[in-house]
Amino acid sequence: MVERSPWFDAFCHLMLVLGVAAMCLPLYYAVIAATHSLDDVLRVPMPLTPGKELLNNIQTALAQPDFVRQLINSVILAVGVTVVKIAASFTAAFAVTYFNYRFRALAFWMIFSTLMLPVEVRIVPTYEVAANVFAPLNWLLGGMIEVDLQWNLLNTYTGLIMPLAASATGTFLFRQLFLTVPDELLEAAKLDGAGPVQFARDVLWPISRTNVIALTVILFVYGWNQYLWPMLIITEPSMLTSVVGLAKTLPGVSDSVPHWHTAMASTLLISLAPILVVLVLQRWFVKGLVDAEK
Amino acid sequence: MIKRVHFEGNTWLVTLLLLPQLLVLLVFAILPAFQAIKQSVMMSDPFGQYATFVGLENFKAVLSQPEYLNSVWRTLIFTSASTALSMLAGLAFAVFVDHVIRGKSSYKTLLLWPYAISPVVAGVLWLFLFHPLYGAVALMLRQFGVDWNPLLEGSHAMLLVIVAASWKQVTYNFVFFLASLQAVPKSLIEAAAIDGAGPVRRLFNVVFPLIAPITFFLLVINVVHAFFDAFPIIDSLTKGGPAGATDIMVYRVYYDGFVAQDLGGSSAQSVILMLLVIALTVIQFRYIERKIKYGSK
Amino acid sequence: MGMVDIRGVEKSYDDVKVIHGINLSFAPNDFVVILGPSGCGKSTLLRMIAGLEQITAGEIAIDGRVVNKVEPRDRGIAMVFQNYALYPHMSVRENMSYGLKLARVDKGTIDAKVRQVAEILGLQALLDRRPGQLSGGQRQRVAMGRAIIREPKVFLFDEPLSNLDAKLRHQMRMELKRLHLRLNATSVLVTHDQVEAMSLASQLVLMNAGVVEQVGTPTQIYNEPATLFTAGFVGSLPMNFFPGCVNDGGNQLILENGTKLPMERDLRAHAGKKIVLGIRPDALRLVPSPSDGGQVFQGRLELAEDLGSLRLLHLRNSGGGFAVAVAADTAAEGTLHAAANERDLHLFDAVTERRI
Numbered sequence: 001m002v003e004r005s006p007w008f009d010a011f012c013h014l015m016l017v018l019g020v021a022a023m024c025l026p027l028y029y030a031v032i033a034a035t036h037s038l039d040d041v042l043r044v045p046m047p048l049t050p051g052k053e054l055l056n057n058i059q060t061a062l063a064q065p066d067f068v069r070q071l072i073n074s075v076i077l078a079v080g081v082t083v084v085k086i087a088a089s090f091t092a093a094f095a096v097t098y099f100n101y102r103f104r105a106l107a108f109w110m111i112f113s114t115l116m117l118p119v120e121v122r123i124v125p126t127y128e129v130a131a132n133v134f135a136p137l138n139w140l141l142g143g144m145i146e147v148d149l150q151w152n153l154l155n156t157y158t159g160l161i162m163p164l165a166a167s168a169t170g171t172f173l174f175r176q177l178f179l180t181v182p183d184e185l186l187e188a189a190k191l192d193g194a195g196p197v198q199f200a201r202d203v204l205w206p207i208s209r210t211n212v213i214a215l216t217v218i219l220f221v222y223g224w225n226q227y228l229w230p231m232l233i234i235t236e237p238s239m240l241t242s243v244v245g246l247a248k249t250l251p252g253v254s255d256s257v258p259h260w261h262t263a264m265a266s267t268l269l270i271s272l273a274p275i276l277v278v279l280v281l282q283r284w285f286v287k288g289l290v291d292a293e294k
Numbered sequence: 295m296i297k298r299v300h301f302e303g304n305t306w307l308v309t310l311l312l313l314p315q316l317l318v319l320l321v322f323a324i325l326p327a328f329q330a331i332k333q334s335v336m337m338s339d340p341f342g343q344y345a346t347f348v349g350l351e352n353f354k355a356v357l358s359q360p361e362y363l364n365s366v367w368r369t370l371i372f373t374s375a376s377t378a379l380s381m382l383a384g385l386a387f388a389v390f391v392d393h394v395i396r397g398k399s400s401y402k403t404l405l406l407w408p409y410a411i412s413p414v415v416a417g418v419l420w421l422f423l424f425h426p427l428y429g430a431v432a433l434m435l436r437q438f439g440v441d442w443n444p445l446l447e448g449s450h451a452m453l454l455v456i457v458a459a460s461w462k463q464v465t466y467n468f469v470f471f472l473a474s475l476q477a478v479p480k481s482l483i484e485a486a487a488i489d490g491a492g493p494v495r496r497l498f499n500v501v502f503p504l505i506a507p508i509t510f511f512l513l514v515i516n517v518v519h520a521f522f523d524a525f526p527i528i529d530s531l532t533k534g535g536p537a538g539a540t541d542i543m544v545y546r547v548y549y550d551g552f553v554a555q556d557l558g559g560s561s562a563q564s565v566i567l568m569l570l571v572i573a574l575t576v577i578q579f580r581y582i583e584r585k586i587k588y589g590s591k
Numbered sequence: 592m593g594m595v596d597i598r599g600v601e602k603s604y605d606d607v608k609v610i611h612g613i614n615l616s617f618a619p620n621d622f623v624v625i626l627g628p629s630g631c632g633k634s635t636l637l638r639m640i641a642g643l644e645q646i647t648a649g650e651i652a653i654d655g656r657v658v659n660k661v662e663p664r665d666r667g668i669a670m671v672f673q674n675y676a677l678y679p680h681m682s683v684r685e686n687m688s689y690g691l692k693l694a695r696v697d698k699g700t701i702d703a704k705v706r707q708v709a710e711i712l713g714l715q716a717l718l719d720r721r722p723g724q725l726s727g728g729q730r731q732r733v734a735m736g737r738a739i740i741r742e743p744k745v746f747l748f749d750e751p752l753s754n755l756d757a758k759l760r761h762q763m764r765m766e767l768k769r770l771h772l773r774l775n776a777t778s779v780l781v782t783h784d785q786v787e788a789m790s791l792a793s794q795l796v797l798m799n800a801g802v803v804e805q806v807g808t809p810t811q812i813y814n815e816p817a818t819l820f821t822a823g824f825v826g827s828l829p830m831n832f833f834p835g836c837v838n839d840g841g842n843q844l845i846l847e848n849g850t851k852l853p854m855e856r857d858l859r860a861h862a863g864k865k866i867v868l869g870i871r872p873d874a875l876r877l878v879p880s881p882s883d884g885g886q887v888f889q890g891r892l893e894l895a896e897d898l899g900s901l902r903l904l905h906l907r908n909s910g911g912g913f914a915v916a917v918a919a920d921t922a923a924e925g926t927l928h929a930a931a932n933e934r935d936l937h938l939f940d941a942v943t944e945r946r947i
Contacts, residue, residue, distance in 0.1 A: 008493075012390040013397075019387055020404045023464065026419035027407075029430060033422065092315035098300045099308050107312055114323045116575045120522045120544050121567045124551040124560055125329035126322060133321060166322040171315065183299040184676035187643050188737075192690035193664035196301045202689070206680040225412035227526035228548065243412045247530040250418060260422060267415050274410035282406055286469055299643075 033264035034058070057265035066237045066245065067266065073160075074224050074241040075273070080161040081223035082216055089170025089215075090208070094200050096171070097178045098186075115168045119229055127232050130159045159233050160241075164226060170215055177211050178204070213284035221274045242270040327568065334561035352562040361538060362546065362563070369542040372456060373520040379460040381509075381516060384467025389497075391468075392475045402472075409465040413458075413526035420458040421531055444532070448539025451532045455540050458531070459524050466519075467512055474508040475501065507581075514578040518571060543567060594619040594777045595640060595745055600649035602635055602801075610635060610801045612649070617745075617794065622771050623779045626788040627798035628824070633781045634749055636798070640779065641670050641747050654744050664690075669738035670747040674754065675730050677722040677737075683709075684718040687736045708736045711773070728759050732766075739774065746771075748780040752787060764790055785825050789813070797821050815937075819944040822869045822937055828903065831875070831913040833868040833888075834941065837861045844868060844938075848910020850888055855933060858947075865941035872903060872916040874935035878928050887930045888913065892923055 036051035062068060096108050119126060130153045153159030181204070189199045224243070231244045240248070246266055278285060337348045356362050391401050408416075423431045426443040435442040444451040478501055486496045525544050528534060534541040534549065541549075547567065551560030595617040602610035610632045617623045625633040638644040640651055642663035650657050658666045677686050687708060688701045709715045712732045722730055731751060738746055751767075752760045768791055771778050782788055788795055789809045797804040797812065797820075805817040816822035822830050835846035841859030844852040846868060881887055890906030890913065897919065904915045904923055915929045938947040 009394065012393050015386070016390045016394065016397075016401050019383070019390070020401060023405060023408060023461065026416070026423060026461070029423055030419055088315040088318065091311040095308050095311035097297055099304060100296060100300055100302055101305055101308055104296065107316060110316060110324065111319060114319050116572045117323055117327050117568065118518075118522050118571065119323075120525060120547070121564055121571060122323070122326040122330045123548060124557065124564065125326035125333065127552075128329065129322060129326050162318055163322040166318045168319070179297065181297075182674065182676065183297060184672045184674055185678065186297070186299045187663075188670075188672060188676040188678075189689075190643070191641070191663050191668075191670055192737075193693045194689075196304055196307060198693060203678055203680075209680075221410050225414075227412065227414050227529070231529075232552065243414050243526075246418065247414045247526070250421075250530065263418070264422070267418055271411055271415055274412075275407050278407060278410040279403060282403065286402075286406075286473070 030264045030267055033260050034268055036261055038259055038261045053261065054265075057261050058269065060262045061265040061269055064249070064262070064266070066240070067242075069238050070240050070242045070245040071270070073239060074243065074270070076157055077160055077164075077226065077230070077241055078220045078223035078273075080157065081164050081226075082219040084161060084165040085170045085219050086212060086215055088165065089168075089174050090205070090212075091200075092171045093174030093178060094196075094204065097175050098196065098199075111168045111171055114166065115172065118167070119163060123228065123232065126163050126229075130154060130163060130233055153233070155234055155236050155239050160230060160239075161223075163233075164223065164229060170219070173211060173215060174208065177208060181207060210284055210287060213281055214287060217277055217281050217285040220277050224274045242266075246270055330561050330564045330568070332561075333557055334565045336561075337558050348558070352558040353566075356559050356562045356566075361541070364538055365541045365543050365546045368452070368538070368540060369521070369544075371452065372459070372524065372540070372542055373517055375456045376459040376463065376520050376524075377513065377516040379456065380463035381467050381512060383460065383464045384512075385471050387464070387468045388471030388475050391472055405468055406465055408462060411462065413462060413523055414530045416458050416462045417455075417527040417530040420454060420461070424454050424457075444536075446536060448536055451536055451539050455524070455527055455531060458527050459520065462523070462527075463516060463519060467516070470508055470512055471505065474505045478504050510581060511578065514574050518574060521567070521571070594621070594654055595623075595779065596652040597636075597640070598650050598652070600636070600639065600651060601647050602632070602639065602644065603647045608647075608801070610639075613803055615796060615803065615806065617777060617779065619777050620775060621777055622768070622791055622793045623777075623796060624788040624792035624794075625779065625781045625796045625798055626783070626785060626792075626824070627804075628783055630800075631798045632801040633783075633798050637747055637749055637779060637781045640745070641668055642666055667744040668747055669741040669743035669745075670749065671731075671734045671738050671751045673750045675722075675734040677730060677733055679722055682719050682721055683714060683725075683733050683736075686722070686733055687740050690737070690741055704740050708740045711739065711770070712736050727755055728763060731755065731763060735767075735770070739770075744777065746776050746778040748778065750782055751780070752782070753784070760787070767791060786827055789825070797824065799824075815946070816869075817946050819867060819869075819939045822939065826871060828872045828914070828916055830869045830871050830937075833870070833910070833913070834865070835868060836865045836941075837863060839863055846910070848888075848908055850886065852886060852936075854936075861940075861947055866947065867939045867941050867944075869937035869939060870913075870931050870935060872914040873901075874931045875913075875915040875929040876931070877915060877917060877921070877923065878930045880926075880928055887928045889926060889928045891926050895923070 032048065032050055034057050035054040037053050037056075092111060096104065096111065133153060153162070185203060186199060189203055194202065224241075226241065227243055227247065230241045231247075234240050234244070237245070237248075246263075249266075250263060334352055335347060335349055337346050337351065387405055391398060391405075394401070411419075421429070423429050424442070424444065426432055426445055432442045441447075442450060444454045482500055482504075483496055486500050491499060521542075522544055524542060525548065528540055528542060528545050529548075532540045534545050543563065544567065547560055547563045550556045550563065554560075595615075597613055597615040600610065600613045601608060613636065625636065627633045635644060639646050640653075642658065642661065646659050650659050652658065653666055653668065678689065681689065684705055688705055691701045691704065705718070706715075709718055712735060714729075714732055714736055717725065717729060717733075722733065725733065731754075734751070748767075752763055755763060764787060767778075767780075770776075780791060792809050794806065795809050795812050796806050799820050805812055805821045807815075812821060812825055816825060819832075823832070833846045833848060833850070835844055837843070837858045838845055839862050841857060841862045842854055844854060844866070846852070852868075875888065878887055888906075890908040892904055893907045893912065894905040896903040896905070900919060902917050902919055902921055902923075904917060904927070906913055906915060906927060906929075915927070917923065939945065940947055
């Protein structure tokens with residue numbers, strides 16, 4: 001605003017404080033609840049100041065069956081999705097933007113069609129594929145040969161990670177970035193004697209650094225917070241991720257009383273990793289989110 | 295679509311580069327999509343032993359089910375409400391943060407962290423606040439005479455779900471709105487001020503038209519998110535209840551496919567959803583292409 | 592056979608031919624400047640020499656070897672790009688040594704060469720900085736350093752000075768010339784700035800719409816422009832053009848603005864032909880009002896430009912406008928008259944646009 005108005009300034013601050021309070025309310029309550037005993041939590045109204053039970057509650061939370069194991073699974077899933085997706089997207093975007101070959105258009109459209117197919121939409125057949133990766137092959141060959149190859153990905157890390165890594169968002173992002181890299185840079189590199197691999201490794205990858213970091217944040221949070229897919233493909237509690245594990249221990253809106261104090265402690269522990277990732281890398285994250293749609 | 299300066303030949307290298315991505319996509323995304331289409335026009339028995347081609351029977355059946363139509367209606371309500379709420383809140387926050395000078399980065403950080411929260415966790419947190427028996431906000435509402443009970447009242451359940459879903463989306467909208475507000479050239483605002491337009495006038499006549507493209511983009515993204523991201527919230531909070539009050543389309547696809555084992559029906563619903571998403575994405579791409587052609591940013 | 596031979600080279604994009612049959616030869620140690628307006632094909636030609644564009648027809652040879660199918664890095668050339676094309680994430684040192692690193696030259700040799708080139712260009716203090724931390728002129732020098740370190744047979748420059756401000760441009764022009772002499776190099780530079788072209792070139796090539804209009808030394812081109820285009824393009828003071836025709840007797844020019852000029856030269860071969868007469872502003876001089884008024888140029892003073900060392904008077908009459916360059920302190924007003932010597936008259940056939 002061009003005019004300087006102290007009233008409007010104060011108004012903005014007021015609205016922001018109220019807004020931030022509303023946004024942080026759930027977290028604040030969770031923190032409070034995690035620091036009291038169950039009785040205190042269930043007292044009506046619940047005390048508004050922190051209690052002394054934080055460490056106790058955390059210990060109880062950590063001692064829940066498979067809790068720590070599930071945290072580890074979440075890390076594996078989040079990191080797995082991030083690494084696989086970034087590697088596959090970078091190379092695919094490079095292949096689709098910097099080379100000329102006959103089936104390029106086909107590859108391009110194949111990749112981008114998956115942007116319109118989030119996993120929730122094709123959930124049932126994707127599950128079937130994970131149950132037996134060779135099912136489509138069997139079906140294809142079924143007419144000619146009697147085949148019954150089996151490759152079961154249920155309850156495995158591969159089954160957990162792969163279908164989630166199978167979408168084009170990362171490729172799209174890298175492609176947008178590559179389109180803004182000046183042509184002269186490649187020409188200079190060619191003159192210097194660089195072939196495609198060297199160009200990608202020595203010039204393109206270092207330039208992509210900001211986008212890679214932003215993508216890392218986005219994918220890590222995405223992987224960590226995945227619910228539907230892990231819930232379907234994993235039936236063994238020790239292979240579940242924390243987010244799904246949490247949902248299973250809470251009966252939702254019903255009449256029974258969950259152990260809120262430990263549940264809140266669990267929630268905090270589970271959310272710690274993604275929150276840290278977002279806050280520590282926030283500058284690149286913001287930049288990446290915004291650049292993604294240019 | 296391809297850079298003017300590029301590499302020719304290198305067919306082996308290209309194949310090597312593309313194979314992993316294409317293979318994974320083919321096996322885990324494209325083929326399942328075709329499978330969904332295939333199953334949507336078949337009727338199978340519960341044991342998957344045989345299947346007969348039934349044309350559009352499944353679609354007709356699904357579209358005539360009152361529960362399905364109810365689900366479409368619920369989805370509409372949920373989507374519009376949560377989109378409107380989260381976009382307005384995001385825009386408001388962006389306008390305020392853009393204006394203040396002190397504390398900008400603190401406000402930004404405090405508004406950023408909800409992005410990291412899983413929808414399930416969001417559902418749990420809001421449930422904690424709104425639980426009819428002991429939720430803090432629920433108690434407050436009781437004191438004001440509102441008989442708050444999402445267990446029994448469908449509209450209360452829907453409200454709860456909407457609030458939880460919107461809360462999650464605000465950050466995303468906030469980041470984009472803030473960036474686009476900051477991209478508005480100061481010279482334009484100053485010129486309008488000299489021309490005599492007051493701050494409110496300027497907001498509506500200068501700023502809003504300039505952020506229209508990003509608003510449109512966010513609209514599509516929010517709608518798609520509302521369709522799909524809401525699944526965990528529903529599953530952890532209400533499971534579609536009470537009595538179908540929060541039974542949105544994506545939830546039905548899952549329920550019919552995995553719980554009720556109605557493969558044909560679930561696939562038909564999948565296909566309908568697919569078409570919706572494709573339509574939305576195509577519209578969005580077209581719009582962006584047009585925007586680029588007209589050279590605006 | 593020169594250092595660079597261009598024989599019958601053509602370039603087409605799909606069905607559109609943009610370069611038509613070019614034949615040129617650059618001798619070793621030449622400083623060749625290809626000059627022309629935007630879109631004339633000069634950059635395309637340069638890039639074909641470099642190997643960054645395919646040659647549709649004809650052949651290009653570098654040091655006697657036909658390079659049509661040879662990769663850019665094996666042609667013995669180095670190029671300085673218009674926007675410098677420095678690797679943004681590498682230091683100056685790394686930028687310059689990237690090519691050598693790829694060629695697996697040992698570290699010791701690389702270091703020695705980097706130091707040597709840095710000294711020539713005055714970059715020693717900047718070796719560890721990134722391009723983003725450098726000024727435009729410094730970046731330009733790094734781009735040149737990257738080219739020099741390759742020890743090429745031919746240096747190619749694609750409008751290297753166009754991104755610099757006027758003062759820096761002049762400075763860098765001199766640096767380029769000095770470098771060229773010091774390195775005993777063969778250089779080919781592309782530009783649309785005719786001052787730059789005139790000051791740098793030992794051989795000047797004028798291009799327009801995909802063809803070569805004229806080749807020669809700057810002096811030759813300035814004094815004897817072969818086409819209308821060349822005459823109008825070269826020269827810091829724009830040439831005056833007067834349409835007219837040759838009289839039937841072949842001894843007089845009848846201009847459309849009314850002036851009649853007697854010619855000593857025998858123009859009977861072009862009797863009656865439509866012509867365009869070109870005279871540079873500094874070839875015209877003010878003369879007192881003549882009694883018959885027919886053999887001089889006349890016009891009313893419209894504007895005067897003070898250019899420091901001289902004044903450019905813009906005169907206008909019923910046939911159009913023209914400019915006369917006079918000494919800086921000349922007073923002038925009202926209707927003026929100007930004349931020129933016959934040897935300063937440039938005659939062009941109005942139809943073919945070629946010099947008569």
